[in-house]
């Protein structure tokens with residue numbers, strides 16, 4: 232098994248040699264995903280926001296992590312998905328088997344067409360596998376395209392996402408919602424509300440990064 236894993240990793244290194252997720256510096260190994268210069272610049276979140284807190288994040292949206300997420304989401308760098316997903320997978324043991332299903336925050340179909348992929352879904356697959364949980368890719372639909380939250384006053388962001396989601400399939404009892412960046416949390420709160428109204432008993436959320444403040 233170990234030999235197979237090593238062989239697979241070498242094959243992967245030939246196809247896409249490991250680079251730092253923050254600055255593209257070539258690296259000898261895939262873990263940690265940031266180089267020696269970028270790693271110390273990662274900003275941890277407060278302990279109260281670390282998993283398994285109900286609204287957890289891996290780190291603050293700043294420095295090399297913000298660079299990596301921007302490149303992943305907006306510059307077509309889906310090759311960074313495994314490295315970023317690995318940061319989420321690191322959190323898996325903290326949930327102690329208390330998750331039935333992982334739900335990446337759904338994108339509206341128009342946004343999905345525009346971007347070509349759902350960043351949260353790419354990040355969620357390895358995490359669901361590590362948790363032994365189902366990955367919910369079509370159980371919830373985004374029925375309203377929401378304008379960008381950035382630039383809206385905090386008070387309006389909540390109205391902006393109201394009724395944005397609709398349940399479209401089986402869920403689970405305990406769901407972990409995954410997003411790439413948590414800003415005000417309005418989107419995640421609305422999704423959590425929709426899930427609870429749909430009978431989900433426990434909803435927690437995990438973001439790769441959390442906007443400072």
Ligand SMILES: [Zn+2]
Pocket residue numbers: 251252253254255256265266267268269270295
């Ligand atoms: Zn770097």
